[in-house]
Amino acid sequence: MSMTTPIVDFVQNYAKSGTSRLHMPGHKGQALLGFEGLDITEIRGADELYEADGIIAQSEANATRLFGTAHTYYSTEGSSQCIRAMLCLAMQAAPAGQRPVLLAARNAHKALLYAAALLDLDIQWLWPAPDAAGALCSCPVTEAQLAAALDRLAGQGRTPFGVYLTSPDYLGGMQDIAALAKVCDAHGVPLLVDNAHGAYLNFLVGGSRHPIALGAAMCCDSGHKTLPVLTGGAYLHLGPKAPVQEETAVRNALALFGSTSPSYLILQSLDRCNRYLSEGYPLRLYSCCGQLARMRRVLNEQAAAAGCPLPLAVDAPAREPLKLTLDAAALGMTGTALAEALRQDRIECEYADPRYVVLMFTPENPAQDYERLEAAVARLCAALPSAPALPEPEADVFTELAAEAAPVCTVRQAVFAPQEVVPAETALGRVCAMPTVSCPPAIPIVVSGERIGPAALKLFARYGIKNVAVLK
Ligand SMILES: Cc1ncc(COP(=O)(O)O)c(C=O)c1O
Incomplete structure (x- = not known):
């Protein structure tokens, strides 16, 4: 039997029904672009994303089966929303009484920094080893490095509420999630994965390489990046090791960071994708x-x-x-x-x-x-005139960057402080406010709250960063 598409079916029937739309949205289903008829809001029968018990819950149950997770939730606002909710949930599960700290590989997308500002959490960074050639974009973390960082934090009496890895990264590198999940398990810390680029990994014929299958507690996938899903469509996946399993808590965490008007075009797209995934994908x-x-x-x-x-x-x-x-x-x-x-x-x-x-x-x-x-x-x-020469080895600016990157205030303090934008080459010694100074897309060279040093300045030049928001 082919997989059900309850959201698509409901909206198509509604669009055909000729019902007078005395509700939002204001286009009333009349075509300006052509798809307005299918763009509805949370009317009776359409369920509610953040209190789902109808067609959205049924569709998410299909996705849960397909991904083999403990529970898969839809997001219409990308992995960005899922990352915030995932961190919020992991924080809720951590023992109270100390400032929350997350152990994260430094190649994180700026969505992590926005979440840190909103949730007021600290981040201890895992940096690429000096011999792990390559840019910040790939930050391979070894089991030994992770175990040592967890032990170091424990020695300081600061148990992190989660370990956060970005895998796959923007250049296509992947962390050894299975091995690193074992280290997290041994330390009793949930592994949280930004799998924005890897929704499809669950469907590889040789065996799933999806983070949940490999032992992560929670992860986000941007369906829209690698599956035929409209932009904004994403999943928050919980595995059996997720420290919070209660459905209401998860929906509340997603609602905290989402619009009260989720897009039904995106929900239909996620719903239809289930059938696509189940039919020979x-x-x-x-x-x-x-x-x-x-x-x-x-x-x-x-x-x-x-x-x-x-x-x-x-x-x-x-x-x-x-x-x-x-x-x-x-x-x-x-x-x-x-x-x-x-x-x-x-x-x-x-x-x-x-x-x-x-x-x-x-x-x-x-x-x-x-x-x-x-x-x-x-x-x-x-058309090559002659064989190109080997490129000059790039100076290892990243080791220098790791040495100079020390926070002078929290991410939240920096993001919400009075700030000004200055030309990047004049920013030496200033404290970074917004994490919009990115090498490979959206990976902050300097994190909000860190003082900008000489290595950061070299990287701004390398990646063509013209302006930096700094604290006044
Ligand atoms: C690694 C990574 N994480 C998270 C995001 C945010 O995902 P979304 O655009 O679905 O909110 C992106 C977006 O490019 C990304 O590359």
Whole structure:
């Protein structure tokens, strides 16, 4: 029997019913853009997202079965909302009496910082090891490093209310969630994962690589990033180890950070996605991962034949299979120049920085997208004047950054304090107010409340950051 779509069915029946819409929204179902007929509010029978016991609860139950979680909740406001709710719940479960502290890998999206400001929590950072080459974007955490950090905090009498990891990261790197979950279990601390980029990981044919399947207590997934879900559609997943299981508590935590008018277009999209996932998706995903593995091989062969000194497509078994990350240095280019060259061939990337270009594929991409990319890279390789030189090794600014990053006030104090925006190159010694100074999208170089040091200034220049909000 095919999977039910109770939200889609309800809204479609309502749209066909010809009922006079004497309720919000103001468009009354009349088409300006074309989809207004399906955009409703919480009328009778439509259930309520934050007190669900009808069609939304039924649809979430379908998602819960599909993801194999203890309970999956919908969000219409992205992983950002789920991250806030997840931290709020973990904080509620922690023993009272001490300032809440979270142990988090430093490659966190700024949504974590916004949550820290709203929830007034402290963060102890896990930094990439000096030999873990690469930018802040990838912050591989080892079991030993995590255990040592947890022991150190325990020694200070500060048990963190959670360990927070971002995996997959923006460049496609993944943490060893299964191993790190065991360390968290041994220390009695819940593992919370920002899995915004990995909703599809539960459906891999070789076995789930989803954080809940690997032992995390809770995680968020942006359905909209890798599944055919409208922008804003996301999941908050609770595993059996989530420290709060009570449904009302979870819905209240989500409601605290959400609008009272959740989008029914997004809810229908999440609902319809359940059927999509249940109808042959794993095989389509398998085929897509296979095509991408082949594409990485082909691009690297093309680049090697053109004399490129490095592999063009970043490749390793532990990486996230749907991201195609190109190392533009292989072609003697910057990531932004490579992205511009691809744009000329009508290929729009997800992200580009001085070194990398990230391309995101799903089973929805037509064959033409693969063909275009292969042809574009072949043209770039053919046009190389001579074999590019190996890029100069980048100075390890991140170790310097880790050494200089010390908070002078809490994230909340910094975010809510009087502030001003100054040119980045004049910000030395000032205290960062807003975490909008990002290297790979939205990963703060300096966190609110930290004093801006020389390493941060170098990274502002590297990532083209022009202005910084600092405390007055
Ligand atoms: C790693 C990571 N976490 C969280 C978010 C926030 O997700 P959303 O846009 O669904 O709110 C993003 C968005 O890009 C992200 O890249």
